[in-house]
Amino acid sequence: MxxxxxxxxxxxxxxxxxxxxxxxxxxxxxxxxxxAKSIQPSPELIADATALLANVKKGDGDAIGLGLASKVTTIDGSIDMAFPRNKVVIGPYKTTEDMLVALSGTIGGDVPTAPDGSDDPKLHIAAEREFIVQSLTDSQPWGADPMVKGAVCTYAYRSFxxxxxxxxxxxxxxxxxxxxxxxxxxxxxxxxxxxxxxxxxxxxxxxxxxxxxxxxxxxxxxxxxxxxxxxxxxxxxxKFDKPYATGLCFNKNKAGKWVVVAQVATSL
CATH class of the missing domain: 2.30.30.40 (SH3 Domains)
Known part of the structure; x- marks a missing residue:
């Protein structure tokens, strides 16, 4: 994205x-x-993020769930940069699919609707999977975000x-x-x-x-x-740029595995 x-x-x-x-x-x-505060991700983080990427690409719901925290912080910014970013914690959910549907509402853009105009959970899940893939493959340096303390993110936020x-x-x-x-x-x-x-x-x-x-x-x-x-x-x-933030933030869970603890986007 x-x-x-x-x-x-x-x-x-x-x-x-x-x-x-x-x-x-x-x-x-x-x-x-x-x-920007860049962070070199550890080999363990890279391994866990790579596994999540592979599972998202395969659409393996149970395996995707292992790469997500039970509660995920969502941070929504605006293209109007003076507006404060909004922070909301979502979860836990009964299924990984429910979590993915909820997360799809915070990707910074609209999710396609079904031909009849209705919301289709499968389209929401597909949109969220695409967001995760792009966040993990867009080659930006990993870094920190002051709104997700202690986490390592797929981007480095620039404050102003x-x-x-x-x-x-x-x-x-x-x-x-x-x-x-x-x-x-x-x-x-x-x-x-x-x-x-x-x-x-x-x-x-x-x-x-x-x-x-x-x-x-x-x-x-x-x-x-x-x-x-x-x-x-x-x-x-x-090569103008703007200090927008979009991506995922990881932290270790109690088992020592790196999981997604935050999803960050900029709304159009």
């Missing part, structure tokens, strides 16, 4: 890089994005000040979903053309505001400059 979702604090750090660009529009300080982000979104007149970050420096252009002069460089680990009010050709997007004004990024090159 991460592929459908998707991954910008000081103006002073960027002032030199943005010198000489247009000064129309609001100036602002990008929001600091905390570093949501209240400050909402305040900035209100100031710039954009939605709180309209912020991005880069993992490596990216040079913006004064106009939407590869041959255009540089307008500055986006620095990693800061949340920058996109400018949806300024028209840009296909494959280009406007970005609010921190000191004011607008520059342009080529979408296929910029």
């Amino acid at each position: 991460r592929s459908t979702l998707i991954s910008l604090a000081l103006v002073g750090l960027l002032a030199t890089g943005f010198a000489g660009s247009a000064l129309a529009g609001e100036a602002y300080a990008p929001i600091k994005l905390e570093a 000040d949501a209240k400050a982000l909402q305040k900035l979104a209100d100031k710039l007149g954009i939605q709180s979903s309209g912020f991005v970050y880069v993992t490596a420096p990216y040079e913006l252009k004064k106009t939407p053309a590869d041959s255009a002069a540089a307008a500055g460089t986006l620095a990693p680990d800061l949340l920058y505001a996109l400018d949806y009010k300024t028209d840009a050709p296909r494959n280009w997007i406007a970005v609010h400059l921190p000191e004011g004004g607008t520059a342009f990024a080529r979408m296929s090159v910029a």
Whole structure:
């Protein structure tokens, strides 16, 4: 599911890089994005997660159940990043199938309905199995999530000040979903053309505001400059990301086996 979702604090750090660009529009300080806390999963965790993946692919309900905690914490975020993530504990259930159906309601998207428009438990189970497979095979570094203390997750959550982000979104007149970050420096252009002069460089680990009010050709997007004004990024090159979280978190049960204790998604 991460592929459908998707991954910008000081103006002073960027002032030199943005010198000489247009000064129309609001100036602002990008929001600091905390570093992801990566964790190297142990061989035991890898083995138990690999077994769960194999059982999910086979559709072996009883074996899948052995890889899930009796109670699973579900964490639901929003594409509007200023909204707080919601945390709910579900379970226990009489059957693994019941747990999978319940978990399917927290995958961040709609589950297909039957041809007659009714809910079909088999479709819910299939959707949840797909979510588990994608979470275990999407190649993101394993890490930690502050909302699932002590667990090792198939992603590493990147924290930020949501209240400050909402305040900035209100100031710039954009939605709180309209912020991005880069993992490596990216040079913006004064106009939407590869041959255009540089307008500055986006620095990693800061949340920058996109400018949806300024028209840009296909494959280009406007970005609010921190000191004011607008520059342009080529979408296929910029590799913009957002601090969304989607995946599974594992912890050891009383028997010492690594099991899924949390499911995390970002709702569309």
